[in-house]
Amino acid sequence: MAAEHVVVIEDLVKEYPVRGADDTVQLVALDAVNLSVERGEILGIMGESGCGKSTLAKVLLRLEPPTSGRVEVDSEDIARLTKSQAREYPRKVQMVFQDPYAALAPRMRVGAALEEPLAIHQIGDKPQRRQRVEELLALVGLDKSLAGRYPHQLSGGQRQRVNIARALALDPEVLVLDEPVSALDVSVQAQVLNLLREVHQRLGVTYLFISHDLRVVRYLCERVGVMYLGSIVEDGPSEAVFASPMHPYTLALLHSIPDHQAAEGGTVSFRLKGEVPNPIDRPTGCAFHPRCPMAQAICTLQRPPLRPVGGKRFSACHFAEDVPELGRQLAQEATVS
Amino acid sequence: MSEQTQPRLAVRNLTTVFHTRAGRFVAVDDISFDVYPGECLGIVGESGSGKSVAALSIMGLVDYPGQIEAGRIEYAGTDLRTLSENQLRRVRGEEIGIIFQDPQTSLNPLFTVGTQLVDVVRAHRKISKSEAAALAIEKMKLVGISAPESRMKSYPWELSGGQRQRIAIAMALLLGPKLIIADEPTTALDVSIQAQIVDLLISLKNELDFSLIFVSHDLGVIQNVANRVMVMYAGRMMETGEVGSLFRDPYHPYTAALLASAPTLRTNRSEPLQAIDGRLPSPGKLPPGCVFAPRCQYVQEDCRVRQPLLESIGDAGRRVACIHPLIALPDEVHV
Numbered sequence: 001m002a003a004e005h006v007v008v009i010e011d012l013v014k015e016y017p018v019r020g021a022d023d024t025v026q027l028v029a030l031d032a033v034n035l036s037v038e039r040g041e042i043l044g045i046m047g048e049s050g051c052g053k054s055t056l057a058k059v060l061l062r063l064e065p066p067t068s069g070r071v072e073v074d075s076e077d078i079a080r081l082t083k084s085q086a087r088e089y090p091r092k093v094q095m096v097f098q099d100p101y102a103a104l105a106p107r108m109r110v111g112a113a114l115e116e117p118l119a120i121h122q123i124g125d126k127p128q129r130r131q132r133v134e135e136l137l138a139l140v141g142l143d144k145s146l147a148g149r150y151p152h153q154l155s156g157g158q159r160q161r162v163n164i165a166r167a168l169a170l171d172p173e174v175l176v177l178d179e180p181v182s183a184l185d186v187s188v189q190a191q192v193l194n195l196l197r198e199v200h201q202r203l204g205v206t207y208l209f210i211s212h213d214l215r216v217v218r219y220l221c222e223r224v225g226v227m228y229l230g231s232i233v234e235d236g237p238s239e240a241v242f243a244s245p246m247h248p249y250t251l252a253l254l255h256s257i258p259d260h261q262a263a264e265g266g267t268v269s270f271r272l273k274g275e276v277p278n279p280i281d282r283p284t285g286c287a288f289h290p291r292c293p294m295a296q297a298i299c300t301l302q303r304p305p306l307r308p309v310g311g312k313r314f315s316a317c318h319f320a321e322d323v324p325e326l327g328r329q330l331a332q333e334a335t336v337s
Numbered sequence: 338m339s340e341q342t343q344p345r346l347a348v349r350n351l352t353t354v355f356h357t358r359a360g361r362f363v364a365v366d367d368i369s370f371d372v373y374p375g376e377c378l379g380i381v382g383e384s385g386s387g388k389s390v391a392a393l394s395i396m397g398l399v400d401y402p403g404q405i406e407a408g409r410i411e412y413a414g415t416d417l418r419t420l421s422e423n424q425l426r427r428v429r430g431e432e433i434g435i436i437f438q439d440p441q442t443s444l445n446p447l448f449t450v451g452t453q454l455v456d457v458v459r460a461h462r463k464i465s466k467s468e469a470a471a472l473a474i475e476k477m478k479l480v481g482i483s484a485p486e487s488r489m490k491s492y493p494w495e496l497s498g499g500q501r502q503r504i505a506i507a508m509a510l511l512l513g514p515k516l517i518i519a520d521e522p523t524t525a526l527d528v529s530i531q532a533q534i535v536d537l538l539i540s541l542k543n544e545l546d547f548s549l550i551f552v553s554h555d556l557g558v559i560q561n562v563a564n565r566v567m568v569m570y571a572g573r574m575m576e577t578g579e580v581g582s583l584f585r586d587p588y589h590p591y592t593a594a595l596l597a598s599a600p601t602l603r604t605n606r607s608e609p610l611q612a613i614d615g616r617l618p619s620p621g622k623l624p625p626g627c628v629f630a631p632r633c634q635y636v637q638e639d640c641r642v643r644q645p646l647l648e649s650i651g652d653a654g655r656r657v658a659c660i661h662p663l664i665a666l667p668d669e670v671h672v
Binding site (some may be wrong): 155187189190194214239242255258 | 499500531555561599606614
């Protein structure tokens with residue numbers, strides 16, 4: 001069964017040195033992340049800015065080495081790859097970035113941008129690569145005539161399609177998507193989300209979908225990991241997590257989203273106080289305790305591990321089992337008021 | 338909102354254009370709306386819809402190459418377009434306050450929060466620095482800044498995004514304006530902070546009784562904060578009305594499509610999202626007839642020829658610019 005996991009992350013820590021006034025301190029961007037990704041699944045990673053979700057993506061792409069801990073892709077420790085394995089690594093894991101404008105070289109035609117990864121990895125001869133470029137364009141719903149265009153001649157949605165096509169050029173096992181629809185307008189966002197779903201159904205590639213938008217994550221992802229201050233605080237099937245969170249942070253996030261389909265008159269009554277603390281000054285015990293409405297003495301002292309709470313679900317809260325009841329109370333309050 | 342109340346702001350036939358090398362672009366095309374005392378008017382639209390330009394036009398803040406070409410902007414009976422730059426400067430701040438999307442750009446990084454707040458007060462009122470500082474501290478308390486006295490000495494970059502936006506709100510409130518224009522004030526913030534700022538603006542509006550124009554691309558935020566909403570597309574107003582009824586029963590196909598395309602916590606996960614095909618027309622090349630016609634799933638032949646006018650339809654205050662609105666009218670048979 002272990003082979004079912006394409007990515008296995010164990011106690012992953014990533015620290016960045018930050019020069020302070022007197023000495024250098026360590027900013028802990030990833031604080032013991034544990035996460036396994038099944039082959040072919042769509043895993044959403046959600047959290048607010050500074051939670052470490054983009055750092056996680058960088059480590060997975062080998063753009064940043066981990067400080068400690070292990071990341072395995074296809075059962076190989078990505079920190080200990082041989083030179084030739086490292087060269088081949090981009091064929092396994094690819095990335096789609098948030099800003100479709102910045103991610104494409106402005107002076108490279110679309111066709112050339114799509115062909116480049118194939119040329120670098122010496123896949124096929126020129127006519128075969130041309131053929132592949134046409135296939136890729138068709139895959140993301142673009143006309144093959146666009147191959148001759150420059151990025152500035154494309155709309156934001158078209159550019160993001162090109163980025164997706166380029167990330168798929170090498171037929172990767174894992175596609176890391178870092179906020180791929182955040183820069184797009186609502187109507188275009190829907191087009192790209194539908195495309196991502198179609199591509200997933202057709203190719204079965206594993207998605208790691210990073211987003212701050214809970215509504216988008218809920219829609220696209222089968223499973224979701226919620227991050228707070230460098231750690232996964234809740235992990236489980238999307239349906240279950242969104243229906244009944246088992247970490248107070250997830251519950252609070254759900255209650256913070258302005259939702260235009262919310263029941264009318266249903267006022268939001270559960271708000272997070274304060275802001276995400278500076279990762280240099282990580283609170284003791286549970287990192288979430290200063291903002292948590294459920295916090296008790298133990299939360300300031302003992303850091304709760306990410307533990308199984310039934311039904312393929314995990315929560316890093318001492319009182320995970322009490323959260324669904326709080327959720328029910330809040331839902332009731334909302335319908336009464 | 339009783340019908341007898343005088344609107345605080347009445348905008349009539351506002352047209353704002355940009356003259357560029359590539360030609361003349363109409364950013365805001367002949368829009369009219371009112372803002373009543375104590376209400377929040379939401380302006381919603383995608384990028385390029387003209388929502389921000391419409392809001393900035395009210396303040397006379399459209400920069401070259403933009404220019405208000407026509408229309409009246411009546412605030413308390415005065416057409417703001419007839420005022421001199423000096424008179425307009427009085428109005429800004431004292432009568433109308435503005436909050437921008439990114440508090441980083443509205444606060445100067447080189448000066449402390451206190452200096453900037455005091456400067457704003459003293460630009461308008463002949464009072465001492467300490468009196469101005471007292472006023473600034475009072476407003477900072479109002480927007481929920483803890484330990485405002487010590488925060489006065491902070492530089493903007495020492496504050497978090499949420500705190501900076503609170504300072505920007507305090508600055509807008511300093512002189513007690515009766516109208517606040519907020520241009521995407523929560524877009525740059527995290528979800529949990531966004532919710533705090535929306536709550537704050539609603540409670541301040543109720544407490545201080547100012548009118549609020551809230552510009553956003555986020556339908557959910559608009560539903561939470563606004564009483565009435567206007568939906569803009571390619572510089573034109575597509576539909577306007579009470580938030581509740583407009584979101585429940587959109588009559589304009591664009592409003593309906595916009596609402597259907599955004600995933601919510603209730604969206605059926607097993608079905609594709611109802612995306613709107615195509616993209617916004619480029620401002621230099623607006624189609625004849627209805628600007629939404631090329632992307633509209635209900636388009637008919639006359640839509641491509643005749644430009645629809647904003648007309649009252651259905652419930653009170655609802656106006657729709659569509660020849661074939663999504664409502665069965667008694668005198669019209671739909672095919």
